[in-house]
Amino acid sequence: MEPEALEDALASVAMFAPAPRPVLRALAEAGRMAHLPAGAVVCREGEPSDCMFLVLEGEVRVSREDAGHAVELARLAPGELLGELGVLDGAPRSATAVCVTACALFELPKAEFMARLASSGSVELLGAVLATIAGRVRQTSQQLFDKMLAERTLQAEMEAERHRALGELVAGVAHELNTPLGVANTGASLLERAVQQTALADAAAASRDATEALEDILEAAELVRRNIARAHRLVESFKSVSVGHFVDRRETVDLRRAVDEVVDLFRVRARDARIAVEIDDRVPAGRGGWTGYPGRLGQVLTNLLLNVERHAFPHGEGGRTRVELSATDEGFVLAVRDDGVGVPAALREQIFAPFFTTARDRGGAGLGLAIVRNLVVDGLGGRIEVESSAGEGTCFRVLLPREAP
Incomplete structure (x- = not known):
């Protein structure tokens, strides 16, 4: 490649773009061209980071070893740098790079780059180098976050x-x-x-x-x-x-009215159990229309209220329960909040599991919340969350789409 063309190639890279033309010329003269066939190894994981590479032609695959298998991290095209972070921080190569196709690379030794950087006196160039480091750190952090999110999503799907x-x-x-x-x-x-x-x-x-x-x-x-x-x-x-064994018809109903019907029926039991039940409706007027399965929703709310009766006030001491309704951009939130004994942190992860109960001696079968969860997730296309601390009450929050699938 002609010297002027190489200078232009360096100038097209964000890290070198602020450098004056003489500095670009000096960098071009300090490095060398490398022409490698497909399959050639550019650098290996663990080797000293003694130079960086600029891809001029072809494609380079970057991968890391994980349990004996190569995990691809990226593919580099013309105009992209390889190995610059190792040159800047002095750490060994963190990955292996292999030519996917025949490649033309510009190899810039670490010593030459650091010498040119020190002698350039260019604040802009130094800023670009720092920006490159920050960008890579941000990119790595995002990749790590995405991986953790994907693992959590997979775990939730498996559960x-x-x-x-x-x-x-x-x-x-x-x-x-x-x-x-x-x-x-x-x-x-x-x-x-x-x-x-x-x-x-x-x-x-x-x-x-x-x-x-x-x-x-x-x-x-x-x-x-x-x-x-x-x-x-x-x-x-x-x-x-x-x-699959719950038969119900999909229809559009007023959510407040559907909730009222269930709460009115429960108030008879609540009175005997000395539980005061109130409804806090925060849904704006005219926005309470919900399309879904009223029977399933009624079963969900009934089971949550019965759960309050059985577990929030297990000794018959009574208390207060509030059914809350609110609207979101996506749909509605139906919450059942009590001021009872609460759920210890060690048990919160198990309360939706079939047959798990802390009231076996009082006839509990451990199915109420399992039914609730399945109806909410599989029957109404929503989610259910729980917030609780021992001695501070419990809140079950059901998040419903405006239209159930």
């Missing part, structure tokens, strides 16, 4: 898939339990009717022992039927863990 798969499994098992429960219920009813038949009752009346035996059988049959009914209710709860 959601785990909950979804577990929900489908539970719902499937529950469906299979329905048949034997139905048979057992029918058998208990037949037994009860048979014992109550007039002829059998008359025959047993002649013997006190027979009468007591019949009474025991009737009591046992009633006990069986009650527990079968309880098991059936549990099965229905298990099936609700999977959104």
Whole structure:
């Protein structure tokens, strides 16, 4: 390459652009041209950073070793620098560079560059060098942030898939339990009717022992039927863990009205539990229209309120609960806030897991919040968040799109 063309190439690079023409000429004279075939190694990770390269022709792949595998970091085109940070900070090469195609490179030794930089007296050139360093640091920070964000997103997706798969499994098992429960219920009813038949009752009346035996059988049959009914209710709860088993119609409703209906129904239980419930509606007038599945939303709010009754005030001491409604650019936020006992930090990560409960001794099945999460995420296309500290109450916040998918 002609000296003048090389000077122009250097001037096109942001780090060298502020340099006066004589400095560019001196830099061009201090380096050398290198013509490399495709596949040639320009520099290797861990080598001393004794020079930098300017790509003039071709393409260079930059990669790092990770667990024995080469991870591509970038591809450099004509006009881009390679190895300048190592020259500036003195650290070994942080990556390996290989020619993807035949390449023409300008190689500038570190000693020559530093000498020209010191003797140039150009504040602009020094500023450009510092800007290059800052830009690379910012770029690296952004790449690290993007990687961490991608890992968190993947982790969240995997967790959601785990909950979804577990929900489908539970719902499937529950469906299979329905048949034997139905048979057992029918058998208990037949037994009860048979014992109550007039002829059998008359025959047993002649013997006190027979009468007591019949009474025991009737009591046992009633006990069986009650527990079968309880098991059936549990099965229905298990099936609700999977959104696929929840039938609902998509429609446009007034969100405040839908919330009012659920809260009004809950107030009967709340009164007995000494819980004061209020609604704080911050949605501007005329902006409360929501398109989605009212039945699913009602189930979500009902379960959150029942969760307050069972867990926020476990000893029946009562308290206050506020249902908050607000609008965002994307949709709505429905929050249920209480001033109860709160959730310890160690348990917050587990509260949405199926079958996790701190109230097993009070009949808790550990499905209420699992159902809520699945309905919000899979059934309404939203998100659910929780804020809580032990002794300071809890707030469940449901973020809903203006139109559910």
